[in-house]
Amino acid sequence: MNERAVLDRLASLRQNQYQGRRAPHKPPLVLLALGRLANKGSSELSWSEAESQLAKLIAEFGPESKTGGAQSAAYPFTRRRSDGVWTLSRDVPMDLVRPLAADDVVGRLEVSLETALHRDPQLLRSAARALVDSHFPATVAPDVLVAVGLDPDDVLQVEVQPTTAPRRRDPAWRAAVLQAWDRQCAFCGYDGQLGFASVGVEAAHIRWFAFDGPDSLDNGLALCVLHHKLFDLGALGLDSSLRINVSTVFTARTRAGRALYDLHGQELKPRPGKAVPADGHVSWHRREVFKGKPLAA
Structure with missing residues (x-):
C-alpha cells in the first residue's frame, strides 16, 4: 500500500x-x-x-x-x-x-x-x-x-498533501478579528503588546475551520492564549445571549485558576458596529465543543 x-x-x-x-x-x-x-x-x-x-x-x-x-x-x-x-x-x-x-x-x-x-x-x-x-x-x-x-x-512539522482540494484560509482574517475586538481578549480584556504587535492575543474560530467554520467576523473572537485554549477544549463557551459560560467540568484550586469562575455570566462587549458572533456558530460550539453544564448563575 x-x-x-x-x-x-x-x-x-x-x-x-x-x-x-x-x-x-x-x-x-x-x-x-x-x-x-x-x-x-x-x-x-x-x-x-x-x-x-x-x-x-x-x-x-x-x-x-x-x-x-x-x-x-x-x-x-x-x-x-x-x-x-x-x-x-x-x-x-x-x-x-x-x-x-x-x-x-x-x-x-x-x-x-x-x-x-x-x-x-x-x-x-x-x-x-x-x-x-x-x-x-x-x-x-x-x-x-x-x-x-x-x-x-x-x-506537526510534517507537510501532508491533502486528499481533496483544501479550503483556503483568508490571510487577512486574523488581523481583521483582532482589530474588530480592539486587539484585546473578548473574555478577560488582556491586551498586551510588544512594540506595535499584539502578544498573546489570537483570532479564534467559534465554529472550527475544520468543520466548515468560515473566516468571517461573525465566526471570530479575539482571545488571549489561555482563554483560546480553554474555549477550544470546551471549558469556556457562550450562551444564546452571548454571555460567557464556564463549564462545571472545569475545576481550579489556586486564586489564579479560580479567576476563571469570575468570567461566568459576563456579557461580551463588542465594539459598536462590529459583527457579533452568529447564532449558528455559537450553537455549534455549544453543541459540539462545550463540555458538561454551565456553572449555576
Whole structure:
C-alpha cells in the first residue's frame, strides 16, 4: 500500500462526518493505534487497555457524550471495522461491551495499513498529522498527540498533501478579528503588546475551520492564549445571549485558576458596529465543543 492509498483510507474517517457534526469516537482510536505502532512496533490494543485509555481520550477531546465510560470506547472499537481501517481478533456484535470484556478482544489497524505505516515512520507521522488537522484545532492538536504517545514536534512539522482540494484560509482574517475586538481578549480584556504587535492575543474560530467554520467576523473572537485554549477544549463557551459560560467540568484550586469562575455570566462587549458572533456558530460550539453544564448563575 503506497502513501496515497494510506492517506485516502484514513480520510474516510473525515468523510463520514455530516453537516459539520464532529465524530469524536473515530480519530482517538486510530491516533492511539498510531502511537502504539510508533512506540511498540505493533498497533495491537486489547479491550482491557482500550476501555480506559480510549474512554479518557474521548471524554477529554470530544464533545459531551450521553454514554461515556466503557460504552463510548466500545463504539469505535467495534464499528471501525466497517471502513477497512480496524480489525478485531474475533467477531463481536456492534457496540456491546460484555462480549469485548469476556474474551478481552484485541483490535489493531488493518494488516496492509499497519505494514505500510510500520515500514515508513514518515508516513506514520503524515497520517497522524492529517488526522489531527482534520478533527482538531491547532490549539488542541499538540495535547491530543501527547496523549496518544506521539511527539507533536515530530508530527506537526510534517507537510501532508491533502486528499481533496483544501479550503483556503483568508490571510487577512486574523488581523481583521483582532482589530474588530480592539486587539484585546473578548473574555478577560488582556491586551498586551510588544512594540506595535499584539502578544498573546489570537483570532479564534467559534465554529472550527475544520468543520466548515468560515473566516468571517461573525465566526471570530479575539482571545488571549489561555482563554483560546480553554474555549477550544470546551471549558469556556457562550450562551444564546452571548454571555460567557464556564463549564462545571472545569475545576481550579489556586486564586489564579479560580479567576476563571469570575468570567461566568459576563456579557461580551463588542465594539459598536462590529459583527457579533452568529447564532449558528455559537450553537455549534455549544453543541459540539462545550463540555458538561454551565456553572449555576
